[in-house]
Amino acid sequence: MIEVDARGFSCPIPVVKTTQALDGHPGKPVIVLVDSEVARENVSRLARSRGYSVKVEQVLDGYRLQLAPAGK
Amino acid sequence: MAISSRITIILAGLIFGALGSLLVEWGNPGNMGICVACFYRDIAGALGLHRVGVVQYIRPEIIGFVLGAFISAYGFREFRARGGSSPMVRFFLGAFVVIGALVFLGCPIRALLRLAGGDLNGITAVAGLILGAVIGILFLKQGFNLGRSSATKRANGWIVPVAMLALLLLAIFPPGFIFESEKGPGATHVALWIALLAGLVVGILVQRTRMCMVGGWRDLFLIKNTHLFGGIAGFFVGALLLNLILGHVSWGFEGQPVAHTNHLWNFLGMVLVGLGSVLLGGCPLRQTILSGEGDTDAGMTVLGFFAGAAFAHNFLLASTPDGPTDFGQVAVIVGLVFAMSVGFLMRDRT
Numbered sequence: 001m002i003e004v005d006a007r008g009f010s011c012p013i014p015v016v017k018t019t020q021a022l023d024g025h026p027g028k029p030v031i032v033l034v035d036s037e038v039a040r041e042n043v044s045r046l047a048r049s050r051g052y053s054v055k056v057e058q059v060l061d062g063y064r065l066q067l068a069p070a071g072k
Numbered sequence: 073m074a075i076s077s078r079i080t081i082i083l084a085g086l087i088f089g090a091l092g093s094l095l096v097e098w099g100n101p102g103n104m105g106i107c108v109a110c111f112y113r114d115i116a117g118a119l120g121l122h123r124v125g126v127v128q129y130i131r132p133e134i135i136g137f138v139l140g141a142f143i144s145a146y147g148f149r150e151f152r153a154r155g156g157s158s159p160m161v162r163f164f165l166g167a168f169v170v171i172g173a174l175v176f177l178g179c180p181i182r183a184l185l186r187l188a189g190g191d192l193n194g195i196t197a198v199a200g201l202i203l204g205a206v207i208g209i210l211f212l213k214q215g216f217n218l219g220r221s222s223a224t225k226r227a228n229g230w231i232v233p234v235a236m237l238a239l240l241l242l243a244i245f246p247p248g249f250i251f252e253s254e255k256g257p258g259a260t261h262v263a264l265w266i267a268l269l270a271g272l273v274v275g276i277l278v279q280r281t282r283m284c285m286v287g288g289w290r291d292l293f294l295i296k297n298t299h300l301f302g303g304i305a306g307f308f309v310g311a312l313l314l315n316l317i318l319g320h321v322s323w324g325f326e327g328q329p330v331a332h333t334n335h336l337w338n339f340l341g342m343v344l345v346g347l348g349s350v351l352l353g354g355c356p357l358r359q360t361i362l363s364g365e366g367d368t369d370a371g372m373t374v375l376g377f378f379a380g381a382a383f384a385h386n387f388l389l390a391s392t393p394d395g396p397t398d399f400g401q402v403a404v405i406v407g408l409v410f411a412m413s414v415g416f417l418m419r420d421r422t
Contacts, residue, residue: 007156007220008154008219008220008221009217009220010157010218010221010353010362010369011282011353012285012287012290012291012294012353013212014216015291015294015295016212017296019295027412035152036150036222037150038282041077042280045297045299046295046297047172061223062315062333071229
């Protein structure tokens with residue numbers, strides 16, 4: 001499983017790291033860890049705009065976002 | 073959800089832009105209803121950090137931005153005390169961003185307000201801002217970041233809001249050591265409570281919508297996303313509409329309020345602002361808002377804004393309506409070299 005740990009990074013670094021992960025592994029699900037509302041919103045928006053579904057799970061120190069390519 | 077947040081940020085931009093125009097109608101300087109860099113400069117002057125008599129005034133708008141963000145962040149359970157992401161670098165980037173803005177005579181917000189008032193020098197400024205943002209994106213794509221921040225004790229996050237409350241008290245009950253301009257832009261201002269109220273409204277709107285006057289351009293080019301740009305567009309349209317209604321629009325390059333027409337240095341000053349802001353993660357307004365949400369790194373950036381504003385006037389870096397100064401041109405070059413070095417040296421090796 002591809003995991004991006006973007007906790008502690010401020011806008012726009014989580015989005016940059018997620019973009020690189022999506023580009024690097026087309027068609028694969030990606031997990032992104034973030035620790036702020038803003039990062040959760042930004043990464044979710046990015047993923048949806050690229051056709052991924054987003055499942056948000058609240059964890060101890062932030063959010064765990066499961067990005068899955070459409071249709072899988 | 074996506075559609076409603078999109079409409080919200082455009083509406084917030086419209087309201088914010090309209091306020092930018094109305095504040096001029098109610099008493100702020102021409103095309104300067106809101107200018108984050110200029111207002112930090114005025115507060116630095118009021119505190120005696122520089123002694124240029126025409127730009128000294130505790131601008132309650134800035135206080136409102138921080139307190140509005142603080143209230144909003146608490147109300148929506150988003151206040152998080154955090155810090156430790158290259159505070160020193162942020163301090164200097166903040167200082168250079170304000171210096172770049174004061175060579176142009178406006179932050180990214182005032183660049184749009186100037187354009188919405190017919191000041192065509194705003195075009196050069198926005199072009200510079202975009203180029204600066206694009207250079208910043210190149211660094212981002214190569215793995216640039218200022219490092220992770222971590223959670224810290226809650227009280228750390230209160231320092232900037234409490235300092236702003238103290239500034240508010242100094243504004244309401246000014247002791248003898250506070251300077252206040254008797255003429256010039258520093259003496260041109262709306263009533264304290266109007267400025268504070270406008271600042272609070274903007275603080276809440278920007279905290280909720282994450283609006284950013286540099287982030288909008290950045291996301292447009294970096295991830296082809298127009299969400300944040302909606303805020304910029306809304307802001308410009310709101311300001312332009314109100315200016316047209318109020319008769320504040322006068323098209324041209326020459327004779328614009330608090331402005332000069334040196335295109336090269338307007339452009340380069342704003343390249344520095346765009347680049348510095350992308351490296352920092354947001355424009356001066358956004359940094360101000362974050363400093364109210366518990367982000368102590370943004371708090372360091374805010375201190376950098378004050379320092380940069382003080383240097384800008386103590387060292388004669390800030391432009392005048394006659395144009396940029398020699399020292400100001402050197403400072404922009406030094407700032408660009410500093411920002412590019414930061415962008416280059418602070419990449420993750422992967």
